[in-house]
Amino acid sequence: MKSEYKTKPRNLIIEYLKDNADTRFTARDILNAVKGKGDGLDRSTVYRNLERLSKEGKLVKYKEADVNATCYQYSEEHESCCEHMHAQCSVCGKIFHLDNSIFKSAAKKMMDEYGIEIDYGKSVIMCICDECRNVGM
Numbered sequence: 438m439k440s441e442y443k444t445k446p447r448n449l450i451i452e453y454l455k456d457n458a459d460t461r462f463t464a465r466d467i468l469n470a471v472k473g474k475g476d477g478l479d480r481s482t483v484y485r486n487l488e489r490l491s492k493e494g495k496l497v498k499y500k501e502a503d504v505n506a507t508c509y510q511y512s513e514e515h516e517s518c519c520e521h522m523h524a525q526c527s528v529c530g531k532i533f534h535l536d537n538s539i540f541k542s543a544a545k546k547m548m549d550e551y552g553i554e555i556d557y558g559k560s561v562i563m564c565i566c567d568e569c570r571n572v573g574m
């Protein structure tokens with residue numbers, strides 16, 4: 438009986454997302470990519486790990502309008518993704534981490550005029566990134 442080290446589902450998912458840090462993924466993409474690579478990597482395991490990782494701020498989780506699915510992106514250096522706003526390129530899907538202070542006056546206005554508070558961690562602004570803007574120019 439040889440004892441083989443099995444990579445944990447969590448680590449497989451992190452590895453995969455790290456290797457593709459600039460790309461957005463749906464849970465299904467991730468499941469397809471990692472299944473067969475470890476034990477017990479079924480749908481619910483992958484979903485559960487994605488949930489946990491996004492709670493820990495290791496993944497940015499956002500709703501994709503055109504795919505109608507929740508998408509994920511790796512974000513190790515941004516531990517506070519649940520606290521700040523993100524911008525997403527509508528062409529390539531790349532995520533940008535924004536400083537909340539940019540929205541200071543907008544946030545105040547929204548509070549004053551509409552009585553609403555920005556939920557930074559859940560907000561994604563659609564944009565077109567530098568790279569995509571310069572394509573075809």
Ligand SMILES: [Zn+2]
Nearest residue numbers: 515517518534
């Ligand atoms: Zn972030």
Ligand SMILES: [Zn+2]
Nearest residue numbers: 526529566569
């Ligand atoms: Zn782009």
